[in-house]
Amino acid sequence: AQTVTQSQPEMSVQEAETVTLSCTYDTSESDYYLFWYKQPPSRQMILVIRQEAYKQQNATENRFSVNFQKAAKSFSLKISDSQLGDAAMYFCAYRSARSGTASKLTFGTGTRLQVTL
Amino acid sequence: DTGVSQDPRHKITKRGQNVTFRCDPISEHNRLYWYRQTLGQGPEFLTYFQNEAQLEKSRLLSDRFSAERPKGSFSTLEIQRTEQGDSAMYLCASSLVIPGKYEQYFGPGTRLTVT
Numbered sequence: 001a002q003t004v005t006q007s008q009p010e011m012s013v014q015e016a017e018t019v020t021l022s023c024t025y026d027t028s029e030s031d032y033y034l035f036w037y038k039q040p041p042s043r044q045m046i047l048v049i050r051q052e053a054y055k056q057q058n059a060t061e062n063r064f065s066v067n068f069q070k071a072a073k074s075f076s077l078k079i080s081d082s083q084l085g086d087a088a089m090y091f092c093a094y095r096s097a098r099s100g101t102a103s104k105l106t107f108g109t110g111t112r113l114q115v116t117l
Numbered sequence: 118d119t120g121v122s123q124d125p126r127h128k129i130t131k132r133g134q135n136v137t138f139r140c141d142p143i144s145e146h147n148r149l150y151w152y153r154q155t156l157g158q159g160p161e162f163l164t165y166f167q168n169e170a171q172l173e174k175s176r177l178l179s180d181r182f183s184a185e186r187p188k189g190s191f192s193t194l195e196i197q198r199t200e201q202g203d204s205a206m207y208l209c210a211s212s213l214v215i216p217g218k219y220e221q222y223f224g225p226g227t228r229l230t231v232t
Binding site for chain 1: 208
């Protein structure tokens with residue numbers, strides 16, 4: 001079974017600064033997808049960024065980028081130029097790419113990000 | 118595209134009562150997932166449907182839980198004889214199963230409190 005570990009329960013960053021959230025995972029599969037989801041307080045979860053394991057290039061979405069290290073099974077999220085609206089719970093998630101699977105997401109326990117002025 | 122909706126948003130019930138939640142996925146999405154999220158944890162997979170067929174159930178889904186997706190549209194999740202341990206946020210997500218499209222879109226959740 002796959003597991004996802006987020007070792008930082010809480011992080012804090014000043015507005016306009018950069019912060020990196022850590023995520024490690026364990027799997028015996030070679031083909032899979034990784035995601036970062038954002039869950040603002042009392043609001044629904046939204047996808048921030050995704051990474052296909054077969055791609056060597058790290059994904060980027062505007063101020064969000066990942067550092068994907070497949071051999072180390074590490075998938076960190078970097079948020080540049082942090083904004084107050086970035087304050088939320090961030091979840092790292094794994095999904096198998098194997099055909100015939102449920103495509104269910106396996107989540108970490110989350111990192112709560114605070115953004116200060 | 119109005120997104121995934123869930124009803125009710127909050128439910129308070131007494132132990133032993135039955136509750137039913139509804140999820141309306143994004144139209145044309147053929148996969149629908151249910152997850153449970155307890156305080157301080159990430160969501161955990163419960164079950165999923167492809168169209169109207171329930172294809173997988175987690176071991177977390179005890180016999181008191183049942184889910185349906187008639188006609189492959191909306192889905193319901195029923196919990197019978199609720200227990201305090203059932204208190205959680207129940208999340209629904211939907212996705213479209215075509216090559217290159219694998220994101221799951223989440224609803225706002227139903228927060229269940231069992232007293």
